[in-house]
Amino acid sequence: MSDVDTSSKWRNPVFLWGAKGAVEELPTNPFRSHQEIWRKTRESKTELFPVGRLRYYYKWPGHGGATWNRLRYWPTRRRVIRVRGEYNPKTLRREKTIVDKRPIWWLLGLLVLAMGPLCTPLGVQNTLLTAASTFAIYASISLCWMLIIGTAGIFTLASYAVVGTAAFCTAYLSISFGVPWWLLPPIGAAAGLIFGGIIALPATRLDGFYYALLTLGLNELCRVYFTTSPIFGAANGGLFGASTFIPDSASQFGRLLTSYYACFALLLLALLFYRQVNGRRLGRILRMAPEKREAFAEAVGVNYRSARIRVFVLSSIGLGFIGGFYTANFGGVAFSLFNFDTVLLGLGMLVIGGIGRAEGAVIGTFIVVFFDKFLITLGPLRLILIGLIMLFVSLYLRNGLFGIKAQFRNWRDKKKSERRSTRAEKGGEMLPEEATETLDKDIVYMRRFDKMQRDYLKTLVSPEVIAEHQGSPQGQHSEALQRLLIYFRGRPQIDKYAITCVEVNKAYRIVALSGHRGVPPRLVEDKIYPTPKDAFHGVFVRRVQDLLES
């Protein structure tokens, strides 16, 4: 385009007719196409990298006649796996995408846990099986605790106190009155109900951290009470010798295996319990009333207080059940269940995995128990490691390990928008935020066009053009000057420059129009121009200056 006319001379076409004061040839700018700016504005400046934000999902084929078959949890209409079906517009075939793969992961994980003991190496079998039973019990406790903290939003630290109290009560009953092992978990559940009911009382009035502090104290209270009272075995560090379901006659491996599978069954029960509470009516009610939005939930008729207390009491029953099971499994209970470190590790399990998710509770428990029980040779160092992980998670992760994905996406989107805002240039154009709030969308396009026009006109301003205007402000002009003048003349009335005559043929001044009827123009400068020609040029120079500054 630019090679159409590269000469920097303008020949005056009216010179041949002998116009007054016309010059034959004048220096001017070389030709520049106005379309360059248009093309530059329209082209995408985004750097394109080979990897985009494509999310890769495996597309399963549709099954023809079985397209509408669904696997559901009987007797509900809930589907086991959330599958999205769609027709591929290119191949015109039916495709299925598994949107939520968590059930598959759960199934695989539980299968590994169920099959695990059959394929452990012989050397570490005992350590592994013991650690795995501990893991299953602690994971069940974590799940119940997660219901209280995550679902009900009550920040309690007394969960281990409930478990411990139930365990000690059942152990005491079993030792003193010979209660059989199968009665211990239900009795524990009853103890949990009573204890949970008592500590739920302040939860109705206190909120958040006041309750956390109170329960921290309650835990300490239980510890001191049980460790100092002689009937609960103050002398020998706990109560031992309760009846247990593990047969005495079996080999050590057989006993460990029985214990492991019993604990695994408890874990399955706890998972079912978590799902029943969190995934059904109570959980949904409480998801409606998250922290700081209780007022809204209350306004739409959700009784979140009673829901919270119900979840709390239900979880306490669960915790008591686990306490009774604990006694029946180990044949007794030690005071270490009440230690502050136990509570801290338990909280660590929840925090590391991510609060509010069942998988968070289980994986967090797995990590903590792995450090605590499997690396036991490290001594206090292993707890220091757990503390470091916990500190890291609380400082840098928004919601534990399982919140990393969402946090990463947020961070990426933030960075993206930051980069986008550095790319965007504003020269009278509307920003996207402004544009959405403008009713008249023509204004958006008008501003955009105006910006492009100004960008182009700026390139036309040169000393030659100004000199040409100074020579003859009116009459025939070169293309560049004519374009500038047409643009200037077409500007709106508000603050448009005009010339006022102070004294005919002697004094002229530049004023700016107000643009409103009845409001006089304002003076722009004090300079007096002797002739109208000079005044015209003065106005032109001012307009050029305003153009270059915009």
Added chain:
Amino acid sequence: MDLWFVISNAIVLACIYGTLAIGVSITWSSLGLLNLAYGFIFTLAGYGAWLVSEHVSDWGPVLLAAGILVGALGGIMVCAFAFIPTHDKPNFTIRGMIATLAISLLGTQALLWWFGPRAKTLPGIFGDWKVSLSGMVLGADKIGNVLTSVVMLVAVLRWMQSSRRGLEIRAMMMNPHAASIVGIGVRRTSFYVMAITGSLAGLAAVLLSQTYYISPFGGLTPMIKGVSIALCGGLGSVRGAVIAAMVLGLNESLTTVTIGGRYVLITQFVFIIAILLVRPRGIAGILDKAREA
């Protein structure tokens, strides 16, 4: 005689627990941070004083100064690791609390690793003289404890009321957002606050070293007492903390005398729960104005 014993014990306990409770209370109300590493700071200061008594000198004032300094250091450490990185992030209150809990776990295990599980004792700080007052015998320990903690508390409270830094801290307590708008640096002020509260814990550690020996987990009970007194008095209120400390100190010494030391925590918590059921934000707390972190 018995009555005087109860009252003097109550006063001594009230002074020491009050020191702890005011520390917890100030931290919560100015920074919005529940410092559950307070027990760790307490233990750390105890060990610091013990090291000084082993290697430098076992003169009382030196030990007190060492405890206060190490406590302040511990406070600054907790601030740097728990408050500074989390204070501007979402969910700060929970994350800050968990971070302090993690520091407490980490720190106590490190102390256990380094010093071993055996408890250490400090030499008597105030000597072993006695004063007889109309049939009541007051040991040096009691008088010293009361005097030191009262002097320290009064000094801290005077400093908070009359100095520029204290003004900043009080502004943060009233409204942290507005304080940051008028140019009070949250981070800088947090270091002052944590140093001050840490030094209060350090002082209490040295004073209490006669009752609770210095051991890695020894800070837990005093922290829980301090926290529950702060809770009972109303978090953020110094006056409430003082009242609660007196009431609970009286309760503790009365329980010990009448039904036995085992039941101290039980009566204390029954008492606290009863108070909190009537006034959910503590004795001096304002009912409907929670701190917005």
